Amino acid sequence: MKILLVAEYRDGKLLGSAYELIAFAQKMAADSVMFLAGSEAALPAYDGRLYLADAAVCGEFNPDVHKALLLDVIAREQPEMIAFSHSSYGWDLAPRVAFALRAAQVSEVVDVADGALVVPACNAKLRRNVQVKTAKTVVTLQAGAFGLADAPAGTPAVEKISADAAGKLEFGGYEAAEQGGVDLSKAEVIVSAGRGVGKPENVAMVAALAKALKGEYGASRPVVDSGWVEHKRQVGTTGQSVAPKLYVACGISGAIQHLAGMKKSEFIVAINTDKDAPIGEVADVLVVADLKQFVPLLTEKLQAL
Amino acid sequence: MKILVCIKQVPDMESKFKIAASGTWYDSADLAWRMNEYDEYAVEQAVQLKEQVKEADLTVLCIGSERVKETMKKALAMGCDRGAHVADDDCAGKEPYEIAAIIAEYAKDKGFDLIFTGMQSQDRGSAQVGVLAAEMLGIPSISTIVTFSYADGRIEVKRELEGGVKALLKTRTPALVTCQLGLNTPRYPTLPNIMKAKKKELISLPVADLLKVEARMETVKMYFPEKKGGGLVLEGDPGQLADKLIQILKEKTGVLA
């Protein structure tokens, strides 16, 4: 089997997810070739053929043109599988390519087992094994699900490509993430509030626990989206990545996008009414309790130490 | 202006899931059902657009069993004008390609200027349906939007990338956008609007009239992930739990030193 790996490039940089794609190809025991709309100045360490389109010409984000470039490479290489990261670039481009190829697309693959692709369902509470009926398959890979055992090595054999397709979207540049204020990445203890806090007033409980533990408080996305906590305190793929000595998740279910931002923490405590919440997968201790009761109690006891 | 918003009914994710007898999906009995979270933002944005342009007709479409009409009524109460229910008792078994094909088949000759979908469904989570439907209709699509504005046949959006970075994008209508969490603040339907919604048109179409493609993949098995273990689960009296937790923190971490 041959897999076409679609690497990513943003704001002048190659993204490290390229190595997750290579790890996936290894796990599938497949040959691979790579595609990158990027630049010669930022190539991955990779022993294989790399089709390179110049992002300065074709654009960093231009799905119609990237699709055309990919279809051209696919026509030449005839891979059975095309692998993207399940990222803002990948989940946008993959269905466009799948549709053009009349291929099935399997999203957010976390594993391969029994000849099937394994994907999560229902906020990672469940798993599904999926089998494809088409000649070609498009997959997107969950961030962090596949990793290289050894340090990446090699120099790609670069083949430059270009397309004269025009895109239907006009790209107006990037807007940087909100800056300043709290740098959660430096905190030794982070206590985060999730939707389970129920109402904005209860965020104070979580902040008080953080203070009692001499740490900072953070939040999951819904709490930030609701305007209860500012964005710079958001933990996860679209917020900050943190790895404190202690992370306490209060009323957080443990969606993959949240886990991606905190699972490297040294010790993880989860407080949740739902014993089956996926946060239990990464928690060293899961306290099954109502946070509105438990958090103030714990804070009081800590203050009394 | 003609607007379409596609919504899905999903179980509350805090539900206790059981695997169905088929072994390929979750059992739909004893679950609390609601509107897919991402689709609430899609409905709100569609309603705001309708309010902005005044002369607009907004259809909400949902594929599913009789049960999904409850969720459609919420969308009608939020401000959609009419509902198109694609009656399908086997919707759970349909893969994104089939769902997108049904939507595209419904939309193809109706001249929608804008189509809103969620960026993903909470249960299936494929993040495919919106973009696929746009490809089928041959219209531009922008996924994962966190801001939206419309003027004179053009839309301007911010699309969310990793780490809180956003990309600015523009395109012409007709177009499709997929909505990300936080795009807006979905309104709660008011009681008068709930009453009004009861009188709004809600037609049912048999899925067989709209489904013209075959599935390209199938779920062979659904199951609970193996618990990786190691993690301690503490249950019981909150006071005792707090003492126990403090003890553990003292033993296992340096943070209480």
Ligand SMILES: Cc1cc2nc3c(=O)[nH]c(=O)nc-3n(C[C@H](O)[C@H](O)[C@H](O)COP(=O)(O)OP(=O)(O)OC[C@H]3O[C@@H](n4cnc5c(N)ncnc54)[C@H](O)[C@@H]3O)c2cc1C
């Ligand atoms: C592209 C993308 C990017 C994203 N980026 C991020 C990100 O950066 N960060 C992020 O957090 N999310 C992100 N999300 C959203 C993510 O998918 C989840 O929707 C989100 O993390 C859920 O937040 P939550 O756990 O607080 O809420 P929920 O999933 O609603 O969970 C609430 C939890 O609280 C528990 N609970 C309820 N009441 C109580 C109580 N009284 N006491 C104790 N527990 C209680 C429930 O059992 C449940 O487990 C992103 C999603 C997408 C698609």
Ligand SMILES: Nc1ncnc2c1ncn2[C@@H]1O[C@H](COP(=O)(O)O)[C@@H](O)[C@H]1O
């Ligand atoms: N059964 C359905 N009926 C109507 N719209 C749907 C249905 N399933 C999915 N969608 C739409 O497609 C989006 C993405 O779903 P998915 O590709 O399954 O993650 C959802 O947010 C909905 O807007």
